[in-house]
Amino acid sequence: EADIYQTPRYLVIGTGKKITLECSQTMGHDKMYWYQQDPGMELHLIHYSYGVNSTEKGDLSSESTVSRIRTEHFPLTLESARPSHTSQYLCASREYMNTEAFFGQGTRLTVV
Amino acid sequence: AQSVTQPDIHITVSEGASLELRCNYSYGATPYLFWYVQSPGQGLQLLLKYFSGDTLVQGIKGFEAEFKRSQSSFNLRKPSVHWSDAAEYFCAVGAHNNDMRFGAGTRLTVKP
Numbered sequence: 079e080a081d082i083y084q085t086p087r088y089l090v091i092g093t094g095k096k097i098t099l100e101c102s103q104t105m106g107h108d109k110m111y112w113y114q115q116d117p118g119m120e121l122h123l124i125h126y127s128y129g130v131n132s133t134e135k136g137d138l139s140s141e142s143t144v145s146r147i148r149t150e151h152f153p154l155t156l157e158s159a160r161p162s163h164t165s166q167y168l169c170a171s172r173e174y175m176n177t178e179a180f181f182g183q184g185t186r187l188t189v190v
Numbered sequence: 191a192q193s194v195t196q197p198d199i200h201i202t203v204s205e206g207a208s209l210e211l212r213c214n215y216s217y218g219a220t221p222y223l224f225w226y227v228q229s230p231g232q233g234l235q236l237l238l239k240y241f242s243g244d245t246l247v248q249g250i251k252g253f254e255a256e257f258k259r260s261q262s263s264f265n266l267r268k269p270s271v272h273w274s275d276a277a278e279y280f281c282a283v284g285a286h287n288n289d290m291r292f293g294a295g296t297r298l299t300v301k302p
Contacts, residue, residue, distance in 0.1 A: 113292070120292065121280065178224055
């Protein structure tokens with residue numbers, strides 16, 4: 079069983095608030111990823127990281143930021159939440175380029 | 191960047207019938223290819239992966255997939271579908287720059 083955890087599982091927040099979605103893994107994986115997924119839709123890569131102090135932007139990164147200060151922790155921050163941010167956010171990690179990604183259970187965010 | 195196309199948004203099959211889900215990728219080098227399954231409200235679970243060697247790979251739950259370089263395809267198959275296979279299926283391609291992209295997914299409905 080994968081040891082990757084996301085908190086919170088569900089979050090309802092008002093427009094304009096700053097929020098941080100947490101993701102932690104205990105597998106020692108260098109590579110970590112954030113995806114955004116609307117119900118029944120594809121996964122969009124938001125950010126990814128090769129290791130500590132390295133982050134890269136994906137396709138939908140312009141409204142969020144990430145940090146990678148520790149190997150096990152890869153938080154995603156929305157500086158000012160908007161209703162368009164309502165979605166599910168999935169965090170994943172993997173060890174090497176040719177190994178599978180392990181996913182967390184996701185955070186379902188609703189911005190009202 | 192690499193990309194993945196899953197041409198079928200929704201497929202319905204009868205229980206016991208065979209299944210094939212299509213996946214085409216675009217990438218300049220030999221890709222790392224994956225199939226994941228997602229049940230409602232859950233994270234993604236790996237079904238199988240390919241990165242080298244035998245082009246026919248076996249996975250969990252009786253699934254298999256075949257890598258065809260000439261067609262840039264990695265189709266998922268199962269000889270006999272069970273009602274519990276109803277879920278969303280995602281094809282993914284991993285690149286040598288560490289990022290990982292997913293297709294739009296195919297939703298599988300299984301008729302009794």
